[in-house]
Amino acid sequence: MSLLEVRDLSVHLDRPLVSGVDLTLERGGTLGVVGESGSGKSLTCRSVLGILPPELRTGAETSIRFDGVELTGLDAAGWLPYRADRIGAVFQDPGSYLDPSERVGRQLAEVLRVRGGLGRRAARDRARELFAEVGLHASTVDQYPYELSGGMQQRVLIAIAVSREPDLLIADEATTALDVTVQAEVLDLLADLRERHGLALVLVSHDLAVVAQVCEEVVVMRHGRVVERGTAAQVLRAPEHPYTRSLVAAHARFGIEHVREARLV
């Protein structure tokens, strides 16, 4: 049984925004999702998390099975044991997911206390450990979100997302706001979590190089559909669909490779 099996996912407004998307992810597996802006990558993630905007709904034929359990049709209470505890998520725009009036360390400690059942003191200590794990200085716990740069806010959210040791982490452009040195550290952190806890990862990114580095499997989306899928090596080095080919060509046009190769020789 796969950890995550999405079958025939569709998301509708008055028109379909996502159609016929199938995804399979094994325990500890890594799936990259790349594709055009507006192609439905974030809506696909939100469907798996059960957090679609209220005006949108999934189609009747859609099935989303997580660890053998059908998630579509669950009510808010039914979702509770899955979202956050077993399926964590980090999105782009970190600012909109933090409470502006609460110190960030407390926001993490609250999650550990309420969801993880830790005592006040244990939650505070664990929060500090988690901040260190994502490369945040201990003093950051006392800061408010507006005092942190976008990249620092994103690290706080990653710490919150992995704090419950979920089976699946959905990272939607999660490292986009980070400088590449921190990005490399966060990707190392995710690799460690995979190794230690068998964390599976859905990674949405516009950066094909990040996907190449992290993911075994890749799907390419366009106009709400999957247009190509395969191993990362196949899809990113020998793309077949014309759209994927244009993505890879665009990457080459503004990739760092050509400048760096000069340095490496």
Next chain:
Amino acid sequence: MVSLGRREILHEVDLTVRPGEIVGLIGETGSGKTTLARSLLGLNRIERGSARVAGVDVAGLRGRALREFRRAGAVQYVFQDPLQSLDPDLPVGRSVGEAWEVRGAADVAGRVAEALVRVGLDPDLAARLPSEVSGGQRQRAAIARAMITSPRLLLCDEPVSALDASSRTAVLELLLDLRSSVGQLFISHDLGSVAGVTDRIAVLYQGRIVEEGPTAQVIGEPQHPYTHLLVGSAPTLGGESMSRHDRAALRAQL
């Protein structure tokens, strides 16, 4: 020098953007890149030093003079988070055309449609709210909004980080096209984009510029350990970035 709260964020920063040039600003998360850009707009007070934009020292502007400077739009900012430049309660087209509307320009709707097409968006998007379009679409609308006042200096703070590779190419090509009419400060963590569009690069680390030079030199022959770490950490399609061990060793030198 610029401080926020009691902390000094930027120290002794010297940076020049000439007309017809795109200067890259790269550096650590939290190193002060956005703070620097906001200072050039007059959004953060510059306590020591000066910042001349199109002949005006922004550091010396206060009150009405500052408001007028900002309204004229000689400096425009494309934010890291596009939700900051687009009013969440207004249709995208209204935010894009705001400066024209304020000036009572004719045919605002038609000009907005043109501005949207120019950044690769469907003009029908003008009627939707920012929350109803994707992140990438929002960022392109924010760029359209910044360009309508014909600015002399464009501050692009992660302008393409929310875009897919093909729309990113379109926007980067657009910025390159605009280079002859507007000097640009291009802030990005995406070293590939920086390498592709900039003439020079400055590296900001802990509020100081630790390295500055022509793009090929900074990326190809980094001098400062932080720049070396930064360039080496960039992932590539072939997977040949610096090992975890080498990165840790460089970090230890900082």
